[in-house]
Amino acid sequence: MSSERNIFNNLSPLDHRYSRGENFRLLSQYFSEEARFKWEARVELALIETLVDFGIAPKKAIDQMKKAVESINADEVYKEEEKTKHNTRALVNCLRENVDSEFRQYIHLGATSFDIVDTAAILRYKAFNDEVLIPALKELIEKISEVAYRERSTVQLGRTHGQAAVPVTFGYYMAGFVSRLGNRLESLENYSSELTGQFSGAVGAYNSLSLLVDNPVEFETVLLNKLDLNRSEHSTQIIPPEKITDYIHGIVSTFGVIADLSDDFRHLQRSEISETGEAFSEDQVGSSTMPQKRNPINFENIKSSWKVTVPKIITVYMDQLCEHQRDLTNSSSARYYPEIISHLFLAIKRLNKVMARLVLDHENLKRNLDNHKDMILAEPLYIMLAREGHPDAHEAVRKLTLKSEETGKKVLELAQEDEGLNKYFDKLTTAEKDILNNPANYTGAAINETVEIVNNWSDRLNIERTW
Structure with missing residues (x-):
């Protein structure tokens, strides 16, 4: 074994591909x-x-x-x-x-192996979480918040079930990820703060320490205080696994939010949508055979890393089972917990770089909305008609959309030609008629809520607003 071994001789892609350079040195300090x-x-x-x-x-x-x-x-x-x-x-x-x-x-007097192993593992996880992971996640939330605020009024075609829906603003769409990641950050802080240590001996009953001191629980408390840890209320030879299970669950669920964002942005770069893009360097190659390609490689990498990571949570749950006071069925599997944390950290770091150079195509955002604006006014039209007393407005507008598809006429034009709807149209305000003529005005509370969400999480996470 040699510390000088070439990194490309390592077995794990986590080492030789995804965490080279500074990231490798940083992760190595903990894992x-x-x-x-x-x-x-x-x-x-x-x-x-x-x-x-x-x-x-x-x-x-x-x-x-x-x-x-x-x-x-x-x-x-x-x-x-x-x-x-x-x-x-x-x-x-x-x-x-x-x-x-x-x-x-x-040396090691009164200790059993997992007094040392388990407590040291908790120390590493807490230190990495508080010193490295949380600051990186906070930086990501800050970058997404900046995009959300900047694009708070940028209208985007909403999409549900892969179909054109009603408009939203790009900023409000991004604000959803600010909220979700802010929630996850606070959860990780809470889960980390709940992690405990132990120093209670071979079966957790302080047998050996009772031969050394009158109050072995006090001894354990003093020792763990030196490490800034609280003691577990009860332990066997191992720390009760539920709290580390909760923490790793927090890691995986945080990764899920990042993967969701990345998958969405991967689709937003599709040729037929093309609303966003990753910044592309001058010498970067998208395809070995198609020179024009500009692939969403970072978003795809994050989703792929998420796919590797998610199944590992099953092993963490399986490690809750321990025969009597101790067995060794988690001694190998628990060694892989740092990989779960490392993959999330590397995804956050990658996404931080992407978000800092995110490109929006405002012309395509407008084009995609305009291509569907005739049909997406169906919802506001139905709501307005129902509010003014139409007895079956949803069905009336549904039939108009079918007729539009058959005749090629616009829904609004057909609605205005329908004598049965005239008395309801006459009651609409100028602003409401503007919405029907231009659904880009139909964004509800999106702009105000974007500002509210961004400001809320900036305050909660002590992010200095520079936008």
């Missing part, structure tokens, strides 16, 4: 095997510090342990594991080799 042992050693250090607090270990043990923690590396631990066949004991042995013999007895 690499090297980082795993560093975080576990940090918990072992907290144990030594707590043993000192309770008068069990001498104060000099802390400095000894700090040096040992700094010197630990995954290569040494794996070599030791070849002998022990136990990764935590291998880590402990490596730490013991780096302190004077008189302090070795205190």
Whole structure:
């Protein structure tokens, strides 16, 4: 094993394709095997510090342990594991080799493996969530908010079931993602804050600690406070899995919102729609054989990464099951949890770049609306007629749309020719008649609600409005 191994010799596309450069270095600080042992050693250090607090270990043990923690590396631990066949004991042995013999007895004293492993994993997830993931997601919400506010009055053809519906504004459409992602961000913060640690021994009943201190629960509390963690109300040899399950669920559901946005934008770049586009660099190639192609590669990549990630939540749910106080059926599967978090982070980073350079084709937005404006006035026409007393306005307008398709005449023209509708038309205001002549005016509360939503989430997330 060598840390100098070429990244392209790694097995996972997450390493050699999707997280090269700065992203790889950043993710490695939290989720690499090297980082795993560093975080576990940090918990072992907290144990030594707590043993000192309770008068069990001498104060000099802390400095000894700090040096040992700094010197630990995954290569040494794996070599030791070849002998022990136990990764935590291998880590402990490596730490013991780096302190004077008189302090070795205190390393891992009173602990079981998953006091260290589970607590260190929670530390990593919380740290990454709070230090990296939440700021990246907040940046994305800020970028989408800027687009929403800027395009708050830009009219877009609404679409339901893949069909032309009534108008919306592009800003209001984007505001929906601001709201959904803002909600998910707050959920991730809450889920992260609920994650707890443990230090309760082989079956969670504090058996070993009770031989060292009078109040083992207090010992656990003091130790976890050093790591800024709360203790689990009850644990076996592992932390109850529901809270990490909730957190990973939050990760996956957040990814779902991003995938939904990306899939929509992928379709909005279709040739027959062409309302938005990704910025295309001068040397970028869309197809190996069709030089004119400009594919929505970033949106497609995000959807594809989402497809890889979503099924992994099933494994997380399966890991809720543990036989009695402990089995090892999650020891392999839980190692893949960081991939779920990493894929979301990389998707957020990719989407941040795209949103910063998003291109809107306002002419095509208008064209697509105009191509359907004769039929999309059917809803406001029916509502207006019903409000003015027509006994079956929906059916009357439905028949007008069928007649329009048969004759080629416009719905509004047919409605105005219908003598049975004249008495209702006479009651309409000028503004209402303008809507029927130009459905672009039929956007309801979209503009005001866009501003309201963007301002709400900017305030809740402390985003400085620069737009």
